[in-house]
Amino acid sequence: MRALLTSKWTKAAVFLLCLVPLDALIWRALHNGLGANPVEFIQLTTGRWTLRFLIITLCITPFRKLLNLPDLIRFRRMFGLFAFFYVCLHFLTYLGPDQSFDLAAMWKDVAKRPFITVGFLGFLLLVPLAMTSTAGWIRRLGGKRWQMLHRAIYFAAVAGVIHYYWKVKSDVRMPLFYGALVAVLLLWRLWGWLSRRRSVVAAKLSSEGARAGAAR
């Protein structure tokens, strides 16, 4: 398993796999398969794949620990960058066909419509993460600070789910499904954080108790 995960061929294969949603869109575009409203179809597809890649990225840490597969870390940056790639396509279909590349009109729309506002915020949050995804930036920022910054993905995922939930008219099953996945992944982290804190506090208390005992 280890050999499979660390092979450069696996990484190349996963990379190509991540491009399949884009390939499917291009294939459909060339074969008249985007339906009556191609712009909307591309928007929905790229939006959903953004959410999926965010969720896959958030799965890496729990899977590493629960499945005892630390080498999964090799794929985390790639998944995160694919989430960013698809959100860029998603944003471009909004800026172009929807807003005719009119930035002033776009800002008005972003400010006026809550579901656009929250989607746009999620997109903005991902920009610095994509920019600082290189090894050089990890060094420059230092591991701790880099990790703090990249926790912004939690908020980006939540923003994505809210954006989707507010977008649908009345059938909220799909947004709720994605929301549930994000909730599980974030609660797992919260639970880990709480139990780590508890053990730190317990360790502190016991060491204080020991010192008090020694002083007596």
Place this chain on the structure above:
Amino acid sequence: MLIRKAPDLTYADVTPKSVYLDRRKFLRAMGIVGATAVTAKGLFDLALPPQVAFAATKFTSLVNSPFSTSEKQNSYDDVTHYNNFYEFGTDKGDPAKNAKNFNTSNWIVSVEGEVAKPRKFTMDEILKLAPLEERIYRHRCVEAWSIVVPWIGFSFNSLIRLVEPTPKAQFVAFQSYYDPRQMPLGRWAGIEFPYVEGLRLDEAMNPLTLLCVGMYGESLPNQDGAPVRMVIPWKYGFKSIKSLVKIKFQQKMPPTTWNLSVPNWYGFYSNVNPNVNHPRWSQAKERRLGEIFKRPTLMFNGYDDQVASMYNGMDLKKNY
């Protein structure tokens, strides 16, 4: 005033499209029962289940309407595969898939309430009510997309005159068919069924208001609201109720489905209005299906000459 001439053929007599497109199957069926002397209609009933026989019938000798636009029509494929018909699923492609076996035979439309002559209409009676016209209308959805469709039908006021509303009748309430067994996805739609809509009586009387039985020269496909629906071209698409079964004339303003669901988003009037902002979609522009960039939306969807006077003195921002 048009001179009414009742067509001699009934709805069931028109050759179903599925039959003339599938002559082999038809001939095979003919071979099986060929020896038996049955009428042509009886043969159709034997060869095919009734809902298929009613699927698509050709209409001939349609009257051209002065209300038609000369704009480019959308393709039949677009109009039949991009539908909001939440009883059959909430994805645009769902109704085309899930309404295939929708049974619309023996359809009855009940007209009741504040009328001198309440009655129930069969589809045959509706088709004989007035000469069928082809009307090419712009159709604007509240979701900021639009299409151009050659509908078939006649002004709804032909039916109104027949049932003679009493002076108490101020509004018309409409109700769609709903059968959870035939529409199992309806329970996930997030809105209440049966779908209900309404118009003020003068809106219902407006000659643009169409009682629609077909499109593109044929009867309505199931996913587009078979066998009979309303088309109100100056209002957002959700006002044009599909698969109509009940029409009630009444004194009170009737409840409407989307208004019940999200009152501050969908009003009773729901006239197409680029100046009234919607919390979800900017209504200033729309995407005509088949185009990439959006085009400006017209006041009353471009039908202001025919309808604007009905709203004189009304604050359309308040009465959205």
